[in-house]
Amino acid sequence: MGTATVDNRRLYGHAPENNYLKHTRGIASWMFTLDHKRIGVMYLVGVTVTFLLGGFFALVLRSELFTPNKMFLTEAQYNQAFTLHGAIMVFAFIIPAIPGSIGNFVLPVMLGAKDVAFPRLNLSSFYLWVIGTFFLLVAMIAGGLDTGWTFYTPYSIQTPTNVVAATFGAFILGFSSIFTGLNFIVTINTMRPPGMTWFKMPLFLWGMYSTSIIQVLATPVLGITLLLLIAEKLLGLGIFNPAQGGDPVLFQHFFWFYSHPAVYIMILPGMAIISEVISTHSHKKVFGYTFVALSSVAIALLSFLVWGHHMFTSGQSSISIVIFSALTFSVAIPSAVKVYNWLATMFRGEVVLTTPMCFALAFLFLFGIGGLTGLFLGTLSTDVHLHDTYFVVAHFHYVMMGSTAVAFFAGVFHWWPKMFGRMYNETMGRITCLIVFVGFNLAFLPQFVMGSRGMPRRYARYDEVFQIWHQLSTIGALVLGLGILLGIVVLVRSLFNGKRVSGNPWGASTLEWQTTSPPHFHNFEFDPYVGGLYDYKGVKYDESVEGYVPIIPPGVAAPGSAPVPQTAH
Amino acid sequence: MSLDSVLWAQTEDYTNWSNWDGSYFFPQQASDNAAAVDGTFDLIFWVSVFFFVLIVVPMVVFIVKYRRRPGYSPKPAQDHNLVLELGWSVIPTLILVLFFVKGVWGYMDMRTPPDEASEYEIQAQASQFSWKFTYPNGTVSPKLVLPINTPVRFRLQSSDVIHSFFIPAFRLKHDVVPGRFGTAWVNPTRVGTYRLYCAEFCGDGHSLMRRDVEVVDKTWEEVMDEIKWKYEEHDAWGNGQHLYILNCAGCHSVDGSTKTGPSFLDAWGTQRETYSGSVLFDENYARESILDPNAKVRTPFPRPSAMPTFQGKLTEDEINYLIEFLKDPAR
Structure with a gap:
C-alpha cells in the first residue's frame, strides 16, 4: 500500500506563491511565455477588449435607431457602425473567445497534461490574433468599413472604404483560428492520460475537438475567398464582379461555405462549457453522455452541408434550395437532443444556483428561443418573407450573444477561481446574470416582432410604425451593456479582495480541479489520479484545504506518493 | 440638400408609414400567397411555444425540487435512457419533416407563376438608391402601381450592386443581382398602399430605397394610361426633373456629393476641368455629353467614361427638358 507523503493542502489547496502567475515575473515573461495558461489569460484580456469595442459600436447604432430619422449619425456613419460591430464581434471576439481563452487554459489541464502539443504554435496563434485584430482596427481608423461583416460583392469592390485592410485582418485571424484548432486536435489525440479513453473524456473536450475539426477544415476556404476579394479589389481580376463577367453569388457561396460552419465554431464551445457547468453544479453525470458527445461531432459534420440556406432568395435553382432546406432541418436535431439532455441532467441532481449555473440556465432559455426561431428560417416559404429582416437579426443574436456569449460568461465564472485562485462576490455575480438576461431579452425579443412585420435589417432610417419596437430594443441594449460592465467589475474586484479558494471549490470531478488554484506552473506538481468521469461521489470535502479533494481508492498510488509496489502472484 | 431629402423627393407620393394596420406578427395580407405563409408561420410558432414550455417548465421545477438544501439528498437516477433519448430525437424529427414539406409546398407556389401572369410583365430596375419600373406599354416610372386580382410578373435587374x-x-422577396435577371410574381388581392423595401445592403442610401406600392381597383389599361408621364401637363423643368430621376440620378447628385459622376449642383454656367481642357458648362456641353459621354470627360473621373450614350434613347425635346433642369437643379 502506498501512503500519501504530500499533504492535501499542497496538492489541492490554494497556491499563493508556487503557481503559474508568480512562477516568473516581468512583461517579457508574459510576452514570450509558452505556458498555455498564460496564453489563455492573454486571450481573455484581448477578447474582453474587442468585446467592449464591438459592444460600443452596438450601443452607438442602437442609440441612433431610437428615432426613425437622423439623430446623430449620417447614413454612412451608421453603416460603418453596424459593419464594425459585426466584423469585430465575429472575427475578433466570438470565434476566438472560448477556444482562445477558456480552451487554452482548461483543455490541457483537463487532460492532466503539462501543456498543449505545440506550445510555440499556440503563442504564434495568439500573436496572429493580435496582428489580425490590429488590421481590423487599421481599417476602422483609416477609411472605415461599410460592407457589413459579410463583404458581399460587388458592393465591397465598389465601396471606397478600407475593405482590403479589414479582409486582410480577417484572413490573418483565420490562421490564428486554424493554429488553435490544429493544436487542440493533436493535443486531444495524443496527450490523454492513461485510462482516459475517447468515451471517458469530459464533454468539454468533445466540444472543443468538434470545433477544432471545423476550424481546420473550413477556415482555409475563407482565407482563399478573402484573398480573391483583395485581388479583385487591387488587381481587378473579375471573379466576383459582374461588370467584368464575374459572379457575385459565387462569392456568397464561398463566404458561407466557411461562415456557416463558423456559426458552429462559435456555438459548439459554448455547448461544451454548458455540459461541464450544468453537470458540475447539479453534481450529476451528464444525462446521455454518448448522445451529447456524438451530437457535437454530428453538428460539426452537418455544418458543412447547409451553407446554401443563406441564399434562399438569391436566385439559386429550386432543387438546390429544397435540398439545403432539408439539410438545414437535419442539423437542428442534434442541438435539440443536447437541450433535453442538459435538462435531464438536473433531474434528481443536487442543483446549486452559483453564478455559472445561473448563466447556464439563462443559456438554456435563450438557446431554446434561438434554436426554435431557426425553424422559421429553415422553412422555405416563411424564410422568403423573413430573410434579411430583423427576425434574422434577433435569431442569430439569440444564438451568438444569448447562447455563445452567455456560455462564455458561464465558463469564465466557472473557471475564474481556478484561473486566479480568488472567488468573486456570488450575490453580485447572480445580479449580473439577471441584468444580462433581462437586458438581452428586452433588446432582442422586440426585433422578432418588427422583423416579421417587415422591418429590413441594416437600415439607418426606418418607417415610424417600427419605432416603439426599436426603442424597446435600444433600452434593452443599454441594460445589457450595463450588466456586462457590472460583470467585469465583479470579476476584477475579486482579484483584489476576493476570498482565496482551494483547488476544487465547486466539488467538480474533472482533472483541472485536482490541482491547486491557481494551478502549478506545470499544471500538476504530481501526476493526478484519473478517476471515474463525472463521478461526484469520487470527491469529498476536506476541512484542511477548505475545498474538495479526490477520494483515492485503496490500492492506488496517491499523487506524490511512492509507486505502489507490485506484489508477485 | 441631404441625401435623405433628395431621395425622398424622387417620389412625390412618398409617405412615412406611421399607422400599423396589420396583425400582431404580420402586415396585411395583400397577395394570394400571404395567407399560406402566415399559416405556416403560425403552425411553427405554436409548435415552438409547446417545445419551449417543455424546456422552461422542467427547468424551473428541477431548480426548485432538486436544489441543494439541508436534509435533501438526491435519489439515484439513471444517467442514460435509450428509449427516452430516441424519443426526443425521433418525435422532433417527424415534426421537422412536416415543417419542411409545408415550406417546400408553399415555396413552390410562390415561385411558380400562373399562366396569366406572363401576360403582364413589369421590369423592375434597381440602382443605388432608387427603383425604376418599365410597364408593358413601355412607360417608365419610379412608381409601382398594380391592378387588383391580376397576376403580374417582375423581371428584376440591377444596374450596380445587389x-x-x-x-x-405580398410576403415577396427576391434578390436583384447584377449581371442576371431575377423573376418574381404576385397576384395582388387587396386595394391599398404598401411598402417596397430594398432588403440587401447596397450602400449609403440603402435605408432610403423605400417606396410605396399601390394596388388599385382598375384595369391594366387604366393604370398604364394614368402612370404615363404626360409632358404637356408639366413645365419644362418638371419634365427635366422626371427625366433626371429616371436616367441620371443614379450617378449624378444634385446635392454636391460625388457619386459615379460629378454633381450637377451649381455646375451650370461655370468652367469645368476636362481631359480636353477647361469647358464652359452650357447647353452645348450638356447636349454633347449626353449624346457622346467620351467627348470631354471631366477630371478626375476615369476615362473612358462609365456613362452610356443616350443617343437614340432621348429625343431632342427630352434633351431640352433636361437642360432646363440642369440650369437650376436645386429649384
Missing part, C-alpha cells in the same frame, strides 16, 4: 425586392404585404 439589391433585394421586398414587399412585406
